[in-house]
Amino acid sequence: MPLLRAALPAMPVLTLDTLQQPEQIRYVITWGPPPGLFAGLPALQAVFALGAGVDKLLLRPDLPATVPIYRLLDGGMAQQMAEYVRLGVLSYQRHMDIYRRQQAAGVWKMLPPRLPAEVRVGVLGMGEIGSAVAQALVADGYQVSGWSRTPRQLAGVASYHGEAGLGEMLANSDVLACVLPSTPQTQGLLDAERLACLPAGAMVINAGRGDLLDENALLALLDSGHLRAAQLDVFAMEPLPANSRLWQHPSVTLTPHIAAITLRQQAVSQIAANLQRLQAGLAAEGRVLRERGY
Structure with missing residues (x-):
């Protein structure tokens, strides 16, 4: 969280523990969100995955197909x-x-x-x-x-x-x-x-x-x-x-799924840049094509 807040000083960054007004949430940065989370976020505009694989997110019944998912292109x-x-x-x-x-x-x-x-x-x-x-x-x-x-x-x-x-x-x-x-x-x-x-x-x-x-x-x-x-x-x-x-x-x-682990600083930098692009009305990188699955 400190890395995200430092990279996005103009945007409020919340955790599930501090979330009080879910109807105002526009972006979610996640890897393993709890069941039903997305159903309670009516203003959701995009989901950012903390990894390159997004297969679990694509299977989420609570995540509308109209909400774009962005994956990490590298993240180290x-x-x-x-x-x-x-x-x-x-x-x-x-x-x-x-x-x-x-x-x-x-x-x-x-x-x-x-x-x-x-x-x-x-x-x-x-x-x-x-x-x-x-x-x-x-x-x-x-x-x-x-x-x-x-x-x-x-x-x-x-x-x-x-x-x-x-x-x-x-x-x-x-x-x-x-x-x-x-x-x-x-x-x-x-x-x-x-x-x-x-x-x-x-x-x-x-x-x-x-x-x-x-x-x-x-x-x-x-x-x-x-x-x-x-x-x-x-x-x-x-x-x-x-x-x-x-x-x-x-x-x-x-090995226990450790071949490539997301590095925090690289991941935060990439996600922050994408959020800033979206805020500026520009296309973000790494958008998942649902029909392809990546």
């Missing part, structure tokens, strides 16, 4: 996401996942080195964050391709789009890094058939949304040896249930 998350994906790709390139399994088995065995240029990385999702991830991987010397719903060109990145393009990219990805949002089009995208399109010995990194990936299909392909490793930050159910096999699988590395 792009660099963090690039770091998270690079960590997984580097682990794959240097065989660290295999060495961890060898350590557990008491095996001392050196593996032949592999150069970055010999590793093909496919990035699923080429928005602001996905593009930053792809550019970071290009800078590291990897062979990088990117897939998006519509054509997108980025220097040094082989571009794929559509259903045909997805299959082709998967077949040529030693590491698949998913940073897609959750939309009706992306839910269940990485099913058993598509995961099987990855080359033998490939790795999957999912830092987008948990409902993109069929976890049982992933486990089956890891068990069979077709896939070598997985690094997962998001899951169909969070927190991940204690009885999930993913916790103990020797080829899986888990």
Whole structure:
């Protein structure tokens, strides 16, 4: 709250605890608002999400479709996401996942080195964050391709789009890094058939949304040896249930949805700038297209 008040000195900034006249509220900045909140705000003009994902807001029955939603375009998350994906790709390139399994088995065995240029990385999702991830991987010397719903060109990145393009990219990805949002089009995208399109010995990194990936299909392909490793930050159910096999699988590395956490100062600066634009009668950045889901 101090950051918001400092960034918006001409606007009253309230919390739910201090809210006394809800009929006067025009803007809401939120991540996980309580049920029914929006129904009690008749003057609501816009909602600002404290993150890049807005799937939960789009499902809110109390939020009218006429009220625009704005997401963070970055908020400091792009660099963090690039770091998270690079960590997984580097682990794959240097065989660290295999060495961890060898350590557990008491095996001392050196593996032949592999150069970055010999590793093909496919990035699923080429928005602001996905593009930053792809550019970071290009800078590291990897062979990088990117897939998006519509054509997108980025220097040094082989571009794929559509259903045909997805299959082709998967077949040529030693590491698949998913940073897609959750939309009706992306839910269940990485099913058993598509995961099987990855080359033998490939790795999957999912830092987008948990409902993109069929976890049982992933486990089956890891068990069979077709896939070598997985690094997962998001899951169909969070927190991940204690009885999930993913916790103990020797080829899986888990993190608790921390790949890219909103940084307060960057988020406040972006939201404040957008509010000032709206106040001046200008278009704000990051407006969500409801039909797309992002």
